[in-house]
Amino acid sequence: MRVFELVGPIMFGPSSSHTAGACRLSRAMWQILDCPMKKAALGLHGSFRVHEGGTVNKALVAGLLGFDTDDDRINNSHALMEQSGIDFSWENVTLENAHNNSVRYEIEGDGFSFSAIGASVGGGMIEVSEINGIKLSLTGDYNTLLVFAEDLEKAEKAFSSLGLEGGEVECHPGKAGGGIILYKTSLPLEPELCQKLESLEGVGHASRHLRFD
Amino acid sequence: MPEYKTITAVIKPALERKLTLGESVLLDECAESGLSREAVFGKMKKQFDVMKKAAEDASAPGVEGPLYFGDAYKIKQGIEKGIIPNDMTARAVQIAVAVNGWNSLSGKVVATPTGGSCGILPGVIISAQKEWGYDDDKAVMAIFAGAGMGIPIAYNGTLSGSVGGCQAECGSAAAMAAAALTDLRGGTPEMCAHAFAIACKASMGLICDPIGTVSCPCVKRNGMFAAVAISAAYMALSGVESIIPPDEMLTAFCSVSLDVAKKFNKLEYKVGVQCTPFACSLDPKLFRH
Structure with a gap:
């Protein structure tokens, strides 16, 4: 937890959960995908549900395009999403035991796809609580390296071979021997790490979610 | 880097290093983030500039929205005409209303700690x-x-009005602003903790019941809680202590926040001012984000 979670970010009004946090939640998906997005299907829960005659929260849309919380383009995100060529869709859903400001994502990119559930938890803070059906916790408090393993055992070895120090490693087993490795650190994570990991056995995809600055 | 999970954890490093609370928090942030003092301080200063600009821009005549009627300009006029005093509290109320009014109009602000409560700390400090x-x-x-x-509130409770009521937003902001003003006036870290704990008492149980997208009653509550923050800081600076130890006050504050919001859940039904005949007569679109 950092002071800039309490004072910050710079954002557009009126509600930090529905502008700054919404933007960061979707932007986390953009970061995790880390390749050109082809399709984004959103399941909108609680306060993000779209009511009759309404539209999807524009900050949720903006984050998928990679915009940050103080980016003026947020106000034009629906038009920019249309121009982007991304197949964007949404539906209202009810997620069990979910935070009031939750979204379910199904994201498809050029060579990688995933699903996730996350919430905008107040003051612009977010928590991603599930990726590909695996329960975990991803926030903006630290830099996170995400390793999507096809073979978790091999991927763990591949990850160890990087010799990273000073962070916390979490191994989350998934279906059919796969899973997700999270490495959380306050130190910088270079983008080259992902390319290196992806060349190693057992690793399907690797990407970073960066700490909120 | 100590984790600020309790009030004691926030003030202890300041006491041990014989630093002001602000200086100590800044140093801990540098250590935690690995960034230089210049970078961390500069980032906060940039945010302060956004607060000041919002206060200035929103105080101009003609700043209005569907549920915001140039209140900051009216209060500014009140001060300038001598109808209300040109003092610390009146100006803080004016600035808090201006900055949060700006937020209600989708203007650029700094979440402090949220959009719905973003006027309080700027009001007090400016x-x-x-x-x-x-x-x-x-x-x-x-x-x-x-x-x-503010960090221990985020750890032990919530800063989201949907989850913890207005107490989680305006109440937290007032407690933070009380501590900030106490530090600014040369109060010790312990005094900052007492200012925080005293301010917490003012908002216990306050529900989140906005009409429209965070404007009524949020904007006026920002003004009123700026005055709460100043009152709490004045007491603490004069040597008044919270009878309840600050960490026990934090626990009580967070527990009430979560309990009350469960009962008054604006997402399930209308609560508070949302139930008034006037609010019910408005276009329902105004209730949504």
Whole structure:
């Protein structure tokens, strides 16, 4: 937890959960995908549900395009999403035991796809609580390296071979021997790490979610 | 880097190093983030500039929206015409209303700690600058003190109005601003903790019941809780202590926040001012984000 979670970010009004946090939640998906997005299907829960005659929260849309919380383009995100060529869709859903400001994502990119559930938890803070059906916790408090393993055992070895120090490693087993490795650190994570990991056995995809600055 | 999970954890490093609370929080932030003092301080200063610009822009005549009627300009006129005093509290109320009014109109603000409560700390700090002549660097340092003291609320409770009521937003902001003003006026870290704990008492149980997208009653509550923050800081600076130890007050504050919001859940049904015949007569679209 950092002071800039309490004072910050710079954002557009009126509600930090529905502008700054919404933007960061979707932007986390953009970061995790880390390749050109082809399709984004959103399941909108609680306060993000779209009511009759309404539209999807524009900050949720903006984050998928990679915009940050103080980016003026947020106000034009629906038009920019249309121009982007991304197949964007949404539906209202009810997620069990979910935070009031939750979204379910199904994201498809050029060579990688995933699903996730996350919430905008107040003051612009977010928590991603599930990726590909695996329960975990991803926030903006630290830099996170995400390793999507096809073979978790091999991927763990591949990850160890990087010799990273000073962070916390979490191994989350998934279906059919796969899973997700999270490495959380306050130190910088270079983008080259992902390319290196992806060349190693057992690793399907690797990407970073960066700490909120 | 100590984790600020309790009020004691926030003030202890300041006491041990014999630093002001703001200075101590800044140093801990540098250690935690690995960034230089210049980078961390500069980032907060940039945010303070956004607060000041919002206060200025929103105080102009003609700033209005569907549920905001130029209130900041009206209060400014009240001060300028001598109808209300040109003092610390009146100016803080004016600035808090201006900044949160700006937020309600989708203007650029700094979440402090949220959008719905973003006027309170700027109101208190900018007004204190005018009262005592503090430069921006001093003001920014005090904001670090307020920000640090807010962290235990995020750990033990919530800052989201949907989850913890208005208490989680305006109540937290007032407690943070009380600590910030106490630090700015040269209060010790313990005094900052007492200012925080005293301010917490004012908002216990306050529900989140906005009409429209965070404007009514949020904007006026920002003004009123700026005054709460100043009252709490004045008491603490004069040597008044919270009878309940600050960490026990934090626990009570967070527990009430979560309990009350369960009962008054604005997402399930209308609560508070949302139930008034006037609010019910408005276009339902105004209730949504």
